[in-house]
Amino acid sequence: MAEPTASGAGAGTPTDAASGTSRGAAGLGSGPGRLLVLLYGVFTVGAASRSLVQMIMKFDRAPLAYVLSAVAALVYAFILFSLLRGGERARRLAMGCCVAELVGVLTVGTWTLVEPSAFPDATVWSDYGMGYLFLPLALPVSGLIWLKRARPAPGA
Known part of the structure; x- marks a missing residue:
């Protein structure tokens, strides 16, 4: 079993001995994942600050x-x-949260179209996020x- 590395990979995640980085799911924030990190960072700050001020x-x-x-x-x-x-555990948990997020966007988006009076002010997910492109x-x-x-390759 591999030891955790500085990249945040948990025990059991294979590591590349030459670079000391994890293969597979540990690179979630690399490559195209960098754009997701940027966008989720912006949306975290935006939604949190907006809701805090509104509340x-x-x-x-x-x-x-x-x-x-x-x-x-x-x-x-x-x-x-x-x-x-x-890491694999973080990848699985993130997948669950993405599913929950998608269900939330679809539910709230549909709700705001069917019963607009329930939302006198918009949410991040209103109208499927139309206010946020x-x-x-x-x-x-x-x-x-x-x-x-x-997802890491089977047997990796």
Whole structure:
């Protein structure tokens, strides 16, 4: 069993002796994963700061919308942490969060179209993320594709 490396790979993750880095899922934040790290970082800060300000300044106006934005920020932060952490366990947890994020975007997006009065103020996921150029819908799909491709080879 391999020891953890400086790259954050956990025990049991094969390492490349020459470079000291982990192969397979440990490189979640490398290559195309770097763009996901950047976008999840931006969305974590954006959703968290927006929801915090809204909850402090006008919580009584649209509590459901503001709480949902805070939940989105937590999901984004967890996926960001998982991408940076690397390793098979982080990859699996990030995949679960991407699925939850996608379900959230589809549920809230549909809800805001069917019953707009339930959301007097928009959330990050309102109208499938239209206010954010549909990136909240594209991010979990892209994340799932990347995380599936980052799976280590069988027997590695």
